[in-house]
Amino acid sequence: MGSDAGKYDCIVIGGGPAGATAATVLADHGRRVLVLERHRFPRHHVGESLMPQSYATFKRIGMLEKLRASNSPVKESVQFVSASGRESQPFFFFDRDPAEWSRTWQVRRDEFDQMMLDNAADHGAEIRFGARVKSILFDGDRAVGVRAVVDGQEREIRATVVVDATGQSALLSRQLDLRYPDARLKKASIYSYFKGAIRDEGRNAGATIIIHTPDRNGWFWFIPLSDDTASVGVVASPSYLFSGRGDDPSATLQEEFEQCPAIMRRVEKASRVGNVFVTTDFSCQSRRITGDGWVLVGDAFGFLDPVYSSGVFLALVSGEWAADAIHDALDADDVSADRLGRFGPRFMAGMQLMRQMVYAFYDPRFSFATFLKSHPEHHDRLVRLLIGDVFNDEVGEIFDAMGEWVDFPDPIVMEQEQAGP
Ligand SMILES: Cc1cc2nc3c(=O)[nH]c(=O)nc-3n(C[C@H](O)[C@H](O)[C@H](O)COP(=O)(O)OP(=O)(O)OC[C@H]3O[C@@H](n4cnc5c(N)ncnc54)[C@H](O)[C@@H]3O)c2cc1C
DSSP states (O other): OOOOTTTEEEEEEOOSHHHHHHHHHHHHTTOOEEEEOSSOSSOOOSOOBOOGGGHHHHHHHTOHHHHHHSOOOEEOEEEEEOTTOOBOOOEEHHHHSOSGGGOEEBOOHHHHHHHHHHHHHHTTOEEESSOEEEEEEEETTEEEEEEEEETTEEEEEEEEEEEEOOGGGOHHHHHTTOEEEOGGGOOEEEEEEEESOOOOOGGGGGOEEEEEOTTSSEEEEEEEOSTTEEEEEEEEOHHHHHTTSOSOHHHHHHHHHHTOHHHHHHHTTOEEOSOOEEEEOOOEEESOSEETTEEEOGGGTEEOOTTTTOHHHHHHHHHHHHHHHHHHHHHTTOOOHHHHGGGHHHHHHHHHHHHHHHHHHHOTTOOHHHHHHHOGGGHHHHHHHHHTOOSOGGGGGHHHHHTTTOOOOOOOOOSOOOOOO
């Protein structure tokens, strides 16, 4: 990197889907962008099920051909299984809109994240692996660069804008004490990978299946991946999963399988082919999305919950929109919080619709089956929410009807009042 004074328009910290997207779009705008990723890829990451509305961003950054050529199973639907074991009809996205963008993929994140960063490099971004950022540098209130360990050496690197894409590490919002947990979504997860699990046949073979546990204490995800492998995990409150249950998460996962016939029938003859992973306290958000000279994207801004597989989609969209806002701000020679944050209100409104869907899922009075029986007129809006069509106020009309069952809290109030474009 040599002397970097004035060399970079933008430093992106973290090379997950949000960081890779932001870097690709910035490079396409002709900006000089440096990605600092602490790991050497490929590395494990949870979050394999994509949402169909990711299509537009994939198209823009040139990822569609690569995904089509990969061996990732095509995802055409999601399906829910109730606590009593009753299976919903699969929600087939293609039936509502028979177009290529109504299908998506189930990806192995080690391969997918590598592909995304390789793509960013092909578009002109400079990528440094094994480069851990320790802190963001400020001149007064304005971010001006980072302090990082690169090639074993600690150094300062300067840029006009710093993008925090560090995922759950949320480096900048922790440094500025902006991050807070969503008290209604205090969850944890235990998950692993299984070869030879029973998946459906035909169009539903690539489905993400969400299965309530019989006691409704939690739910399972079942995500079919390439090479006859499935990602399977249980999500519940940390107290339920960890209090008084010993210190072996694989034993807890097995106990949960045994109590749930709908998942057990899929995994009982399968072999575990990965470690058992535990993750907790993932539902968090920052009180701001931008500041002077800095922007948060993906999980570093906020993560809702795994239930609808919205994490990567929101990471892609925030990465894309943030990059456009940064390009515009650099052109205007104004990287103030307000200028950088012009994408914020629309992004947060869409995220809020997805959050309401998450609250509905966890409300014991609510079920999709009962809701659709009373309100068949909302079927189309529901499918649109499940594919990620959230940047559109009209779909939000569904929540007036859902309010019969669910007490939705007031929308999250941000510290930042941001002007629209
Ligand atoms: C249990 C669970 C299940 C999930 N399932 C799904 C799913 O099925 N579908 C879905 O879409 N989403 C899912 N998610 C969410 C998904 O994993 C995330 O939303 C997504 O990975 C966010 O992308 P990102 O780029 O913001 O962050 P990440 O993918 O986490 O990338 C952040 C990157 O930053 C790097 N980094 C961190 N700190 C530093 C530092 N100091 N210096 C340099 N680099 C750093 C990390 O190494 C990492 O590579 C799930 C999440 C959980 C917890």
